[in-house]
Amino acid sequence: MRLFFHYLLILLKSxxxxxxxxxxxTIGQFFVPFSMFAGLYFLFERFGQIQGWDFYEVALCFGIIHMGFAIxxxxxxxxxxxxxxxxxxxxxxxLVRPRGTVIQVLGSKFEFTRFGRLLQSALVLGVALSGLTVHWSALKLLTLLFMIASGVLIFTGIFILAATLSFWTIQGMEVANIFTDGGREMSQYPLSIYHKWVTRFFTFVIPFGCVNYLPLMYVLDKVEGSGVLYMLTPLAGMVFIVPCLLVWRFGVKRYRSTGS
Structure with missing residues (x-):
């Protein structure tokens, strides 16, 4: 981690x-999600709710998923x-340096201008929390933090999978944007508004449902009985990065140097 923060400091100064x-x-990145949030606002201004979800509940979804993506x-x-x-x-x-490739690739590039997007997501999250009539507890606040962390790791895992394809295709594949940009756009709404196959895919294959839908049910008191399992679902999202790292390791072992 000392090496990671050294990379961080060098690129920040640069x-x-x-x-x-x-x-x-940074200012531009602050306004990038603004049009999407404005569309969300006017949608609820016109229809009031979507399948039982009100504006502040969906705004909470929006803030969490965009914050995870920005980080x-x-x-x-x-x-x-x-x-x-x-x-x-x-x-x-x-490859010839005495450090792991994961930490070196992570440290090769940082986009600090994305703090603008992060700030806007934090503001949306604050608006959502101020408008919700929820009895907050330490467990619910912890669940909220787990949701954001889970989103960060899922998006990072998708970036790793997309990068691994470069060992065979040389160039990155735009299909990865379906799961990064597309997953972000889709997950800013509760998954229950989509068809069942979409909900299942984005719960059991790419677990965006473990970021903002299942734990959100617990936070908003929409579950019957004990909500412990709903509270712990962000941990399943965090596990997603493990197979992604294994796929990366598989790709590195089969890398045959430049021009392969």
Missing amino acids: QLQYRASFLLL SECFARGFDAFPSLVVSGEFDRL
């Missing part, structure tokens, strides 16, 4: 060399930009 550009990009995009950007390391041959240099 990006702050052009402070005006950094500030403008992942900031700190796991190295995997998103990984194809360039393969094409240029820079990954060969990483």
Whole structure:
């Protein structure tokens, strides 16, 4: 972790060399999700609710999933930009260094301008929490933190899987955007509004349902009986990154240097 924070500090100083550009990009990232949230607001202004979910409940979904995406995009950007390391041959240099490839790829690129997106998501989350009539407890607040952490790890896992494809395709595949951008757009609403096959896929295969739907049922007191299992579902989302790392390890072992 000392090496990771060293990478973090170096790249932060590098990006702050052009402070005006950094500030403008951060402001731009702040307004990127604004149009989506405005669309969400006007949707509820017109219809009032969606299958029993009101504006503040869905805003909570929106804030959590966008916050998880923003943190992942900031700190796991190295995997998103990984194809360039393969094409240029820079990954060969990483292989001969006495550190793991995961930490080196993570440290190869950070997008600190994504703090603008993170700030906007935090504001939406604050609006949602202020408008909800929920009896908060320490367990519910802990569940909320687990939901955000689970979202970060799921998006990071998808970035890792997409990066691993570069060992065979050289270039990254746009199909990964279906599960990053598409998953983010879909998960900003409760999964119960979709068809059952969509809900099952994004619960048992790519567990976005463990980020914002199942634990959200516990937070909003929409479960009957004990909500312990609902409270613990974000842990299942966190486990998602384990097979992603195993797939990455499989890809690294079969990498045959640049030009392969």
